[in-house]
Amino acid sequence: MFQRLFGRERHANRAITEALYAQIVAAARQTVFYSDWNVPDTPLGRFEMLSLHMYLIQHRLRGEGGAAAEIAQVLIDEFFLDVDHSLRELGISDVGVPKRMKKLAKMFYGRTAAYDEALRDDDGAALAVALARNVRPDAGEWPEASLLANYVSAATGNATAPAMIDSVG
Numbered sequence: 001m002f003q004r005l006f007g008r009e010r011h012a013n014r015a016i017t018e019a020l021y022a023q024i025v026a027a028a029r030q031t032v033f034y035s036d037w038n039v040p041d042t043p044l045g046r047f048e049m050l051s052l053h054m055y056l057i058q059h060r061l062r063g064e065g066g067a068a069a070e071i072a073q074v075l076i077d078e079f080f081l082d083v084d085h086s087l088r089e090l091g092i093s094d095v096g097v098p099k100r101m102k103k104l105a106k107m108f109y110g111r112t113a114a115y116d117e118a119l120r121d122d123d124g125a126a127l128a129v130a131l132a133r134n135v136r137p138d139a140g141e142w143p144e145a146s147l148l149a150n151y152v153s154a155a156t157g158n159a160t161a162p163a164m165i166d167s168v169g
Helices: 001-029 031-035 041-060 066-089 095-121 125-137 145-156
Strands: none
Touching: 001 041, 001 066, 031 145, 041 066, 041 095, 041 125, 041 145, 066 095, 095 125, 095 145
């Protein structure tokens, strides 16, 4: 009896996290990033935007207890499962996936630390530099980094600037 009750709750939570993750992916795939703001439309560029949007939801849920903390963890787990799946779709072998996953996880957490620091200091310029370094490492200068920094600041409530893109949903 208890299994059926808890099984339903787990199923409901799974449906919620899948819907949230779908919204995060949709936000990361907004056309404006790739067409207007010159984010590379490549696997790495898409990883960067998905990582950024995962960071935004994690930033929002940080410090919350209970169900929010559980959802935050499940979303991170879903994110890394999705990255693993994407690597396999790109043809990375079973032997190569763990090595790449370790590298991508290190990249993700390094980015979150840089974004956290810039937002904590309310330093839009530092945020733009961190975004440019991560999203467009190939470009000498990336003027659109300030647009993305404004977007991130608005999404986290750190800026008085209006949100640049309508929310997905």
